[in-house]
Amino acid sequence: MADxxxxxxQTRSFNLSQADLRKADRLLEEVPSYRLCIGCGGCTATCxxxxxxxxxxxxxxxxxxxxxxxxxxxxxxKCMLCGKCTLVxxxxxNLRSLIINMRQLLTPSNETF
Amino acid sequence: xxNFHPFVVPFVFGALALFVICGYKYVRWxxxxxxxxxxxxxxxxxxxxxxxxxxxxxxxxxxxLRITKKNWxxxxxxxxxxxxxxxLIVVGAIESRIGIKGPFxxxxxxxxxxxxxxxxxxxxxxxxxxLMDLILLYVLSGIFLAFVKKIHSRVLxxxxxxxxxxxxxTVKIALWAIFPxxxxxxxxxxxxxxxxxxxxxxxxxxxxxxxxxxxEIPLWSLYSIALCIFFLMLPFTRYMHIFTEVFLIYFxxxxxxxxxxxxxxxxxxxxxxxxxxxxxxxxxxxxxxxxNDVQSxxxxxxxxxxxxxxxxxxxxxxxxxxxxxxxDCPVDIDLMSIRRISRDKGDTDMAxxxxxxxxxxxxxxxxxxxxxxxxxxxxxxxxxxxxxxxxEAAGVKYWHLDGERAICCGRPLLQQGFNKQAADLRRKxxxxxxxxxxxxxxxxxPICYNTFKHEYHLxxxxxxxxxxxxxxxxSGKLSVxxxxxxxxYHDPCDLGRxxxxxxxxxxxxxxIGQLKQISAEKENSVCCGMNLGNTVLSLxxxxxxxxxxxxxxxxxxxxxxxxxxxxxxxxxxxxxxxxVKDIAEVVASSIQNEECRIMNYEL
Numbered sequence: 001m002a003d004x005x006x007x008x009x010q011t012r013s014f015n016l017s018q019a020d021l022r023k024a025d026r027l028l029e030e031v032p033s034y035r036l037c038i039g040c041g042g043c044t045a046t047c048x049x050x051x052x053x054x055x056x057x058x059x060x061x062x063x064x065x066x067x068x069x070x071x072x073x074x075x076x077x078k079c080m081l082c083g084k085c086t087l088v089x090x091x092x093x094n095l096r097s098l099i100i101n102m103r104q105l106l107t108p109s110n111e112t113f
Numbered sequence: 114x115x116n117f118h119p120f121v122v123p124f125v126f127g128a129l130a131l132f133v134i135c136g137y138k139y140v141r142w143x144x145x146x147x148x149x150x151x152x153x154x155x156x157x158x159x160x161x162x163x164x165x166x167x168x169x170x171x172x173x174x175x176x177x178l179r180i181t182k183k184n185w186x187x188x189x190x191x192x193x194x195x196x197x198x199x200x201l202i203v204v205g206a207i208e209s210r211i212g213i214k215g216p217f218x219x220x221x222x223x224x225x226x227x228x229x230x231x232x233x234x235x236x237x238x239x240x241x242x243x244l245m246d247l248i249l250l251y252v253l254s255g256i257f258l259a260f261v262k263k264i265h266s267r268v269l270x271x272x273x274x275x276x277x278x279x280x281x282x283t284v285k286i287a288l289w290a291i292f293p294x295x296x297x298x299x300x301x302x303x304x305x306x307x308x309x310x311x312x313x314x315x316x317x318x319x320x321x322x323x324x325x326x327x328x329e330i331p332l333w334s335l336y337s338i339a340l341c342i343f344f345l346m347l348p349f350t351r352y353m354h355i356f357t358e359v360f361l362i363y364f365x366x367x368x369x370x371x372x373x374x375x376x377x378x379x380x381x382x383x384x385x386x387x388x389x390x391x392x393x394x395x396x397x398x399x400x401x402x403x404x405n406d407v408q409s410x411x412x413x414x415x416x417x418x419x420x421x422x423x424x425x426x427x428x429x430x431x432x433x434x435x436x437x438x439x440x441d442c443p444v445d446i447d448l449m450s451i452r453r454i455s456r457d458k459g460d461t462d463m464a465x466x467x468x469x470x471x472x473x474x475x476x477x478x479x480x481x482x483x484x485x486x487x488x489x490x491x492x493x494x495x496x497x498x499x500x501x502x503x504x505e506a507a508g509v510k511y512w513h514l515d516g517e518r519a520i521c522c523g524r525p526l527l528q529q530g531f532n533k534q535a536a537d538l539r540r541k542x543x544x545x546x547x548x549x550x551x552x553x554x555x556x557x558x559p560i561c562y563n564t565f566k567h568e569y570h571l572x573x574x575x576x577x578x579x580x581x582x583x584x585x586x587x588s589g590k591l592s593v594x595x596x597x598x599x600x601x602y603h604d605p606c607d608l609g610r611x612x613x614x615x616x617x618x619x620x621x622x623x624x625i626g627q628l629k630q631i632s633a634e635k636e637n638s639v640c641c642g643m644n645l646g647n648t649v650l651s652l653x654x655x656x657x658x659x660x661x662x663x664x665x666x667x668x669x670x671x672x673x674x675x676x677x678x679x680x681x682x683x684x685x686x687x688x689x690x691x692x693v694k695d696i697a698e699v700v701a702s703s704i705q706n707e708e709c710r711i712m713n714y715e716l
Contacts, residue, residue, distance in 0.1 A: 033651070033652070046491075046492070048488050048491075048518075048519045048520065048521055049469075051517075051518035051519065052469045052470060052473065052518060053469040077464070077466050077534070078467070078469065080467070080488075080520070080521035080523075080525070080526065080538060081521070081525040081526045081529060081531070082488035082489075082519070082521040082525055083488070083489075083525055083645055084488050084489070084491065084492060084519075087489075087492055087683060088492065092652040094648065094649075094651075094652075096525070096529075096645075096648045097648040097649060100529055100648060103458075104458070107458075107459075109459065
């Protein structure tokens, strides 16, 4: 295909009724404040790791919430846990706790599901 | 068999069992020391460090000087029981050595009055008899105070005492019973043979002869049984601290410290905790939020008793890491390190993390100081702007290391138990700092400062900006105008208790205005509630903590509430009408160097 300098993004679609939401539900249980998230992206905007790489914490937790856990563990390793996202969140979501819990849920040795 | 009676059997059995069990435990823990700790022991075992160690053992294990300094009533209570009992054993041993006729067994010293019926005849014997009674009275006064403390702890200056387990309570009752039983046994024997001192003889004379005759053996037996119960339970309860603290002080003086993993040294620390509960009273989670099962005393107990893993995690997680309990601990246990050990996330992620930092290259900053604002300062840019103004006014060449892109120092990862990741991040940051060849590192964030100071091995001096401002003002490079503004100063946890920086910020503020005293400052400063150590508190709870801290700070009605931490500033800013500023902003707005155009910050 000729290179026009831009690409058309592949459609990302998945069937939510077939997604395994057990880890996501567990996450909501552990971090109840995550229910308040409006997906504004303030966390990504301020992210320290984002300043060096294409790490997108909003995308990570949104994807996690929909039960699509592939590659998220690798992605989460980029986070430095500095906590700026928690401070800027307009809804008071405890993002540091959220990230730690996602990491724990994605660690193979802690696999309970 | 001379100098023997069946009632000594429980005591002898208990004492032997005690030494076997303790010995077994200690050997096992020493085997669990990691390589670095073993090396230190081998190197320093017979060095002169043993003398200060002995001094500290005497001062702390027996005299309890640290507790006395904080609360003399509690100090008296602990000293009278520990030092008093020690004296009873030592003086009793000397007395019995002199007095016992026939074969000498070690139990003769404990039950001396029973095996030596002759009334004191010469001066030495009279002296020892009276002395032993005096010491017994001393111990009994301590037991009485302990009893009072149990019923009404405020009499002894404690708001709350530890909730003990059934085991701990049982062994405590055994301990409390030992000394009154000893008094009664000696009293009835004194009634029969007139061999008592001022206390036992007076008490004994209240009994009639047949009653004393009837009670003598049962009372001595009960005394022996109480000792036996205490000795048998000691290795499995909090009283293990009696012997363990001695070893802990010795190892600490040899230079041993906690590692990131649970080692034998940590096991010694866990058992050296006497569960006195002094860490509870000033824990912000307890006295503001009424959370009363996460304090260090409970965490250490859970770790030691190998409680269910989830319980340990739950207790370990909910902590601000504000260092207050470590400050208050009379045994000086490294509670922050143990808290981190309890949060250890394991070695699951062993890959080299944060590779994306590799291409980040340091600016060639020879002859300049490096300024590291820290992540939080990115959210409070007035602090870094003020620092830049100050650098320019003082004519200091600087380089803003994380001006455009912030790198974390690694403390948040470390505090949450991601040790491998934290170490990887630290390595990247150290490489970056050392490659820029700066002359000094100045940081605005106490969290970063604490990490650079204690976790990094940088070969340049590290200053928090309060220290640096103090140096600039004292050396005359920066002149500030004295005004009549009044300040109160909040000591950030990591700067004050974490690094011991108390005086420099106060000196700076005194050079600019008047510093008002507040009710809880320096070591006692109350955390603002936003400390990075905690990830489980809700926003509501954090707000309550903040309000408590603010209430103390605004009490004297200052013009400006000053802090030295971007986190604290952010916390306070939204909680009060009062003017909240970082110390750098205060200094920047009162510079009067001629060559500098004063930028006036309306913040």
